[in-house]
Amino acid sequence: MTTSDLVGLRIKTVRRQRGLSQAQLAHPELSDSYVSLIESGKRTPTPAVLELLAQKLDCSLSYLVNGVTAEQMENIELALGYARLALENGEISEARTRFAELLADNNLTGLTKVRQDTEFGLALATEAAGDLDQAISILIRLREEENTPERKIEHAIALCRVYRDSDRLTEAVEVGEQLLGSPSRPAWTDLLVELGATLLSAYLYRGDMLRARQFAAELLNAADILGTPRSIVAACWNAALVADSTGHGEEALTFAERALAVQSESGQPRNxxxxxxxxxxxxxxxxxxxxxxxxxxxxxxxxxxAQTSASVVDLARCQVELARAEIVLGSPAKAIGHVQAGKELLPGNVRALGAEADLLTSRAHAALGNHAEAEMHVHSVRDRLTPLPDSRRVAGTWYAAAETMEQLGEVDEAVEAYRRALACTGL
Structure with missing residues (x-):
């Protein structure tokens, strides 16, 4: 039913409950035929007419417009606020429960915007909990509905990000390019730069280095024109990733330092x-x-x-990076502890990061002289990488795994891993 149909049905229902005819409700300001057209959904009443009808029917304007009373609307908005606050504070399970309970409320039926906001919150909470496939399902459903241009971009950012973290890089690129690759793309905004930054990271993971370099320059130019902290952070953050991936480490640090400085001033604890x-x-x-x-x-x-709405993938990625640091510092036992903490958080479908974690575990055990453990974990790397489509990131992990296998004396396995690394790069 359309909004006009729903409004007309509510007017008709309340009129009958009050024991009024259409003529009695209409007199003297309106005609009974006009009331009939409104009740049948063939006319959309103006705000002034709606307010008049609410007075005549002795009901709230909120009920005629939204299907809920002012008190019910206040309770719904309060519940949505609590769910968002729980998510922002890192109380992921509670946030997910609150969003789901709110969606089960029948009063949301006529509140399209509130219902969409609640579903989007549930998608973010579901992503944060590590249920990436379910988050994707919710976001796809939301993208099929009518929405504001800004909300469509927010949904695209989230979907592109979740696809990327699920190692579904082709889908991630498609989502970003649907909006940014269109000839009718609107002028750059903070949201579009953020979408561009997410798309850029998918290019990097996939190995589209030429496109990544060109797009990084485009985003930096857009951020300079906008001059907003949000756009500067997004553009510089990903320009740092591109510079690092192309062997320009010091340049990458310069971009990253700028992004970190601006982000420190503008808040947003998770980012x-x-x-x-x-x-x-x-x-x-x-x-x-x-x-x-x-x-x-x-x-x-x-x-x-740990105190924000960061996803389990973000938390796991941090533990993996800490493990790298401990290996460099000569503390393999500490590295194993960090990797184990990260792997316990990782969803099963996040294979690329899981493979990196297994590789670090193998190297840490090798450093400790645990040859059998090192072999077992490097074989897990192979098992995680094999189902993944070719990408630059996968190629790098295959190559690192081959080096580790060679050091462990597994020559045949190392040769195969080197071959897989070359195949991923198209050689």
Whole structure:
């Protein structure tokens, strides 16, 4: 039913409950034929007419418009606010429960915007809980509905991100390019730059380096024109990733430092913590002699992430980066502890990050002289990578696994892993 149909049905229902005819309700301001057209959904009453009818029917205007009383509307908005607050504070399970309970409320039937906001909140909470397939299902359903341009972009950002984290890179790119690759794409906004940054990370994971470099420059130019903290953070953050991936480590650190500085001033605890973790990992790769400082940065990020709406993938990624730092610092036992904590959080369908975690575990056990354990975990790397489509990220992990297998004396397995790494790059 359309909004006009629903409004007309409510007017008709209340009129009959009051024992009034259409003529009695209409007199003297309106004609009974006009009331009939409204009740049948063939006319949409103006706000002034709706207010008049609410007075005549002795009911709230909120009920005629939304199907709920003012008190019910206040309770719904309060419940939605509590659910959002729980998500922001990192109380993921409670947030997911609150969003789901609110969606089960029949009063949301006529409240399209509120219902869509609640479903989007549930999608974010579901993503944060690690149920990425379910989050994708919710987001796809939302994208099929009519919505504001801004909300459509927000849904696309989330869907592109979840596809990327699920290693479904083709779908991630398709979602981003549907909006950003269109000839009728609107002028850049903060939201579009954020979508562009998410799309850029999918290009990087997939290995589209030429497109990634070109797009990074485009996003930086857009951010400079907008001059907003939100756009600057998104563009610089991902420009750092591109620079790092193309061997320009010091340039990457410069971009990352700028993004971190702006993010520190503008709040948003979850993104600040994610940025801090990325910066720590970047510092470790570019300046390994500062591994202790990098580890301390990531330890702080881990504490901050635990107090926000960060997803389990974000939390696991932080533990994996901490494990890298401990290996560089010569503490393989601590590295194993961090990797184990990360793997306990990871959803089963996040295979690429899981493979990286297994590889670090193998190297840590090898450093401790646990040859059998090292072999077992490097074989797990192979098992996780085999089902994944070819990508730059997968190629890098295959190559690292091959090096580890060679060091463990598994020559035949190493040769096969090197072959898989080459195949992923198209060679």
């Amino acid at each position: 600040l913590a994610r940025m801090r973790n990325m910066f720590g990992g970047l510092l470790l790769r570019v300046r390994p002699h500062q591994a202790r400082e990098a580890r301390d940065i990531m330890l702080r990020a881990a504490e901050e992430l």
